[in-house]
Amino acid sequence: MTRPLLAEIDLAALRHNYRLAQARAPVSQAMAVLKANAYGHGAVACAQALEDLAPAFAVACLEEAMELREAGITTPILLLEGIFDASELEYVDTLGLWMTVHSQWQVDALFAYRPTTPIPVWLKVDSGMHRLGFPPREAEGLWHKLQADRGRVSELYLMSHFATADALDSQQFRQQLTLLQGLAKRLDAPTCLANSPATLAWPETHGDWNRPGIMLYGSDPLEGANDASRRLRPVMTLRSRIIALQDVAAGEPVGYGGRWRASRRSRIAVVACGYGDGYDRHARDGTPVLVDGQRASLAGRVSMDMLTVDVSDVPGAAIGSEVVLWGRAAGGEVLSVDEVARHCETISYTLLTGMLPRVPRRYHDDEVAGD
Structure with missing residues (x-):
């Protein structure tokens, strides 16, 4: 695999x-x-x-x-x-x-x-x-x-x-x-x-x-978080990697329909994840992801097997860099599935339940001391 x-x-x-x-x-x-x-x-x-x-x-x-x-x-x-x-x-x-x-x-x-x-x-x-x-x-x-x-x-x-x-x-x-x-x-x-x-x-x-x-x-169901809901921990981390990089000139389009256009010379990362995996095709430009623990944003429409991310401000981004679509990055940084859902104009329930069978689940069980 x-x-x-x-x-x-x-x-x-x-x-x-x-x-x-x-x-x-x-x-x-x-x-x-x-x-x-x-x-x-x-x-x-x-x-x-x-x-x-x-x-x-x-x-x-x-x-x-x-x-x-x-x-x-x-x-x-x-x-x-x-x-x-x-x-x-x-x-x-x-x-x-x-x-x-x-x-x-x-x-x-x-x-x-x-x-x-x-x-x-x-x-x-x-x-x-x-x-x-x-x-x-x-x-x-x-x-x-x-x-x-x-x-x-x-x-x-x-x-x-x-x-x-x-x-x-x-x-x-x-x-x-x-x-x-x-x-x-x-x-x-x-x-x-x-x-x-x-x-x-x-x-x-x-x-x-x-x-x-x-x-x-780990999803906060409240309209406004309270002390208890802030203590929830994400259970699912949807994790992938950069599989290709493209440099595009200012004004160049990216993805189907050319919805996103570069406002400057930009570096675009291609990530192995798409709506064929359950990632929401309605995700807007600017939907956040974590690249090696740093925030970056979706650039262009989600494809069936891939999506594209503007990593112009993540200078260390390279082939193989970790990409967290939601959840916890290797360095501990967290991107809430609730935040991603808002950018998709949906709720966390649809993102989590929408993960399709071809996405393998990997389980780990590391108790935190004192938990």
Whole structure:
């Protein structure tokens, strides 16, 4: 394998971020979210790294849960979207999974099935996001029915999802929280409400369980960073090297469509990474990269297998120089995936989950003393 592009996954940083989630909510249990292949980081490897810390994992669907079980992961796993067909209940039962119910047909399917062991159920309430979940009035009646059926339901939790917990001040967030607090009090229900931004910034949302997701991978989900989110460590470093150098005169174009033109005599580095690897084709000119630890910027449109960088102000840039597209450079300098995402007019989630299979993942696990 000679192409220099790889995604380095720092499992020690993953555990650091998980411990931070625990520390932010010491009275809650933190369910580590591993959906979408652990946000592009590799679900099995991340589960193995967290298995001795996390009391439960969460995934989007049965297929993701089965991958973990087949890899020998025995930790409880919650299906965040529940089942997609009644036939999946057999696997929920035999694999010992936890199940979200958000629609009446799922409840009906559960009541029509007799599991060998009662299933932990998470009743999802639509508190204002209007995506998944029961209206609060319906949820109250269903709560009592589920609670009464101890042959099918073991533990029962109240669950919802915040639409704007990342915002510094949101009326919608306050409305959702007020509704959920009232409902939980009426039902005397244990709750699972907090996602990553709520875990980091809103202690009043912390329930019996929280669901840290993107924060585990080192991305700051908050609109404005706080002391806790600044302590997150990047888990993925997308690393490549310069494979060619070009000197171009002032006024010369670079790349497809000639979008970027040199404002002076410039030195252009060609880097082995492109949209065929998952790097965002919408990245604008000026999107930052690190070349041997020094900041440089994208010059021209991203190609399928390559991108071009203006290294005119990085005099030591040479064939083979390290290029970090996001993450931590060899010298310790960090380029946040969140900053790169802003230049692409997207969010870190799409960049991390968009890393395609041809990008090899290389895992390392170097604990920091005192971590």
